Amino acid sequence: MIKVKNLAVQFGKKKVLNNINLEIPEGSVTAIVGPSGSGKTTLLRTLNLLQLPSDGSIAIDDAQIDAQHIERAKIKQIRTKSTMVFQQFNLFKNLTALENVMSPLVYNKKTKLNEARKTALAVLKDFGLEKIAAQYPVTLSGGQQQRVSIARAIVAKPKVVLFDEPTSALDPELVAGVLNAIAKLAEQDITMVIVTHEIEFARQIADQAIFVEDGEIVDQGVAKELLSTQGNGRIANFVNSLVNQGQIEVAGN
Amino acid sequence: MKFDWSYFLNLFPQLIPYIPLTILMAIAAMVLAVVLGAALTLVYLYALKPFQGLVKLYVSFFRGVPTLVLLFIIYYGLPEIFPVFKGVPATAAAIAGLGVKESAYLIEIFRAGITSVDQGQIEAGESLNFSYAKIFCNIVLPQAALNALPATGNTFVSLLKETSLAFTLGVTEIFADGKLLASASLRFFEVYVAVGLIYWFLIVLYSWAQRSVENILEAPYRRVENAIDKSEEPRSAVWKEEGLKQH
DSSP states (O other), X not given: OEEEEEEEEEETTEEEEEEEEEEEOTTOEEEEXXXXXXXXXXXXXXHTTSSOOSEEEEEETTEEEETTBOOHHHHHHHHHHEEEEXXXXXXXXXXXXXXXXHHHHHHTSOOOHHHHHHHHHHHHHXXXXXXXXXXXXXXXXXXXXXXXXXXXXXXXXXXXXXXXXXXXXXXXXXXHHHHHHHHHHHTTTOEEEEEOSOHHHHHHHOSEEEEEETTEEEEEEEHHHHSSTTOSXXXXXXXXXXXXXXXXXXXXX | OOOOHHHHHHHHHHHGGGHHHHHHHHHHHHHHXXXXXXXXXXXXXXXXXXXXXXXXXXXXXXXXXOHHHHHHIIIXXXXXXXXXXXXXXXXXXXXXXXHHHHHHHHHHHHHHHHHTSOHHHHHHHHHTTOOHHHIIIIIXXXXXXXXXXXXXXXXXXXXXXXXGGGGGGTOOSHHHHHHHHHHHHOOHHHHHHHHHHHHHHHHHHHHHHHHHHHHHHHGGGOOOGGGOOOTTSOSSOOGGGGOOOOO
């Protein structure tokens, strides 16, 4: 269970997030949507403490951090529970796909190399990536890189995986493979928080949807109801505007 | 006076025995420069402000003082103030002087190498909960080393040539031997051309070795089109066609 209370983030004098209160049940999928520059990515980065909060608190199960008492040990505690998948993949360029996936096991859990290799290979296989295990990131397509980065994120079995616009940097024809990989995770007992512009995907996969605008949560509820053109809230207007601009197609309306 | 080919060719067997000393001085000074440079780069990047200021002063001073002056300060000057340095061999003084001087250049090169590593690499490491040390040693350093390698190689090339200044401290290396031979025969042109060719040859050899090392280290970062396996990527498939689990 993720609990966020009165969270605020400030860049200098500018408040980027304000008064964020959030509860994300264990094993659920939450989609964060909203216009560009609304603070979605900052919210996600703050959940992983890549961005430190200026106010409020974040708790994942028994690990908790308060903006007034930020300590390295507490940051590490939160990060043992959660990890992040980045828009730009951020695979370690000097390691092969396999070594990338092995790295959390070897560097954190001190798993023996042989064991780590076996586990990492099994996860790569799950994602249909065993053939490219020995390749370096630069030789992989964007879709493959993102799937390797998802494999790297889940190999150490974190409770929470945070996805920051995982398909935004991909060519359209590569998006499907990555979304399938994420959908596969949604069937497991992993709590997922996804910042995405893939509204239809979010509608199908997410339990809960959150609409962020100007650094605040302005709408929140069941994904299937909220992420539709037929609702009443701010979020429905947003989805409608995307449909009208021809940016997305939303099924079931 | 004509160019004396036979004298010229006979110079090489006399000069070549001094190559090992030149190479030894260059390598020893480079090791010193790399160790000092790496340690001070870490201070410059990660230590408290006052220490960073001291490193900036170090870089400024040792880049600003001519190498010859620095060698004289170390070999002739230091023993006057600190008697413990009396009797230090000239070769050691030359190595120390060249090493310290080049370390100042390497600090700038290493700093640029480290800061040019993509911030996303560090964030990925942090997100995966790696310790700072693990991120630095396993992710940043290998990538930074590759970034810094060409410029570090250039530093070694200039260091190799600057070992010729050690003759001013009385070290008999290639250049000093050439000077002795030239004084004896008064055939300055032949001798110094021969000396120059030997330095050139050493540097060509080193440059070739460095290129080979760079080629090996760069392999992971080279995009080879043929290596991209697109067979697994659905061409135009849409995820919703693939029967996602409905929630």
